[in-house]
Amino acid sequence: MIELHNVSKTYESKKGAPVEALKAASLHVPKGQIHGVIGLSGAGKSTLIRCVNLLERPTTGTVKVDGQELTQLSRDALNKARHGIGMIFQHFNLLTSRTVSANVALPLELMGMRRAEIQQRIAPLLELVGLADKANQYPAQLSGGQKQRVAIARALASQPRVLLCDEATSALDPQTTGSILELLQDINRKLGLTILLITHEMEVVKAICHRVSLISDGMLVEDAEVGDFFTAPRTQLGREFLNDFLELEPPRELVDQLEEQPGPKTHPVVRLAFSGDAVSTPLISRLARDCGIDVSILQAKVESIQDRTLGLMIAELMGNAADTQKALDYLQQHDLTVEVLGHVQRDV
Secondary structure (H helix, E strand, O other): OEEEEEEEEEEEOOOOOEEEEEEEEEEEEOOOOEEEEEOOOOOOHHHHHHHHOOOOOOOEEEEEEOOEEHHHOOHHHHHHHHOOEEEEEOOOOOOOOOOHHHHHHHHHHHOOOOHHHHHHHHHHHHHHOOOHHHOOOOHHHOOHHHHHHHHHHHHHOOOOOEEEEEOOOOOOOHHHHHHHHHHHHHHHHHHOOEEEEEEOOHHHHHHHOOEEEEEEOOEEEEEEEHHHHHHOOOOHHHHHHHHHHHOOOOOHHHHOOOEOOOOOOEEEEEEEEEEHHHHHOOHHHHHHHHHOOEEEEEEEEEEEEOOEEEEEEEEEEEOOHHHHHHHHHHHHOOOEEEEEEEEEEOOO
């Protein structure tokens, strides 16, 4: 449904030097999928999503939505194609002088639709987003979550096939964010809408996305099913996002003692991610028994990632060099991800 191929975007800075906001980005989002793009501030997320509907025209590359190559369309044809691409923003962008109904009606008025047809379309949309009783109120009378629901209804007014979400929950509190994400899921199921959202919040990705891409310095550096991304991110940045989200880091006093290379009296400190059958398998007790080492569990937790269960642990493997290496080899052979965080010196 959405296909970006080698899309780049270069701006000219105030000093006249070129700034590459997007670098040869390629992305494919199948019909009916919710796809998240996550990254730090300034990574290129907003530029990427604005290239999908050509609010930002790519410097190079191609953009296809529902089979149409948008960069090749005339101005009139592009405006028509945009009717099939809804968009919602972080700060809602509602007109304060218009009622809820009038805000939702705006894109239909711009399309030249007759008043009677507009009224027939508005009521079901307000029902869908849970605002049937707010039709005649103004934005100033609404909460942040209600304003975003109006924005979603407005984005759906032209019956788009694609919905773009530009940090749509960033201005909302956690409880309201959850309700908006549930609404987006409901819309995705009921309407078969393809949703591309950008966010810096891992909780958003975890809650509703089928697939996620990681963007850094204008480049898409990782792309995976959400379950795979949470259980085994392939990049260092992906691991940092995951660790920040899960808040699973070794104690600060231990971090200060970690050495990068093993020594004659050091023991490895490892971060383990269990998924699948490994979550319910007593691997740690078997590890201690079969490898002849002691295992000190420093932190551990279990997370539900959509239809998967993810177990996480930070542990110190204590034994002689041969036994700890045997233990590391043992862990690598099973269905879990092993990351050696460093080595700590102990007298045991």
